[in-house]
Amino acid sequence: MLMCLRVRTTCGRLMFSLGLALAIAAAACGGDRLKGTYHQTGGAMSLDFKGDKVTFNMLGESKTLDYKVDGDKVTITDPTEGPIVFTRNSDGTLNSGLGTFAKKE
Numbered sequence: 001m002l003m004c005l006r007v008r009t010t011c012g013r014l015m016f017s018l019g020l021a022l023a024i025a026a027a028a029c030g031g032d033r034l035k036g037t038y039h040q041t042g043g044a045m046s047l048d049f050k051g052d053k054v055t056f057n058m059l060g061e062s063k064t065l066d067y068k069v070d071g072d073k074v075t076i077t078d079p080t081e082g083p084i085v086f087t088r089n090s091d092g093t094l095n096s097g098l099g100t101f102a103k104k105e
Helices: 002-030
Strands: 036-040 045-050 053-058 061-070 073-077 084-088 094-096 099-103
Touching: 045 099
Parallel strands: none
Antiparallel strands: 036 045, 036 099, 045 053, 053 061, 061 073, 073 084, 084 094, 094 099
């Protein structure tokens, strides 16, 4: 009986530790996602981030693409035009050769 109790306690601790580790890993991955709409300062373009996709809008045309975050770099993968790399600034704006994009609240 005592051995059975030890196994359950050890197993319970192991399962709790595993669950906690998975929750921390999921939260860390979620930190590499953007959400919301960013508008080009003084321009006609916007980026709408939802989940692991971004919709790029320009002059009434839109294209939904994949993106990834690596540190302060946000890379939008466009299979026809090539990658577009943005730098995420400390104020939350995104910069690239296309200009500066600020999040609309």
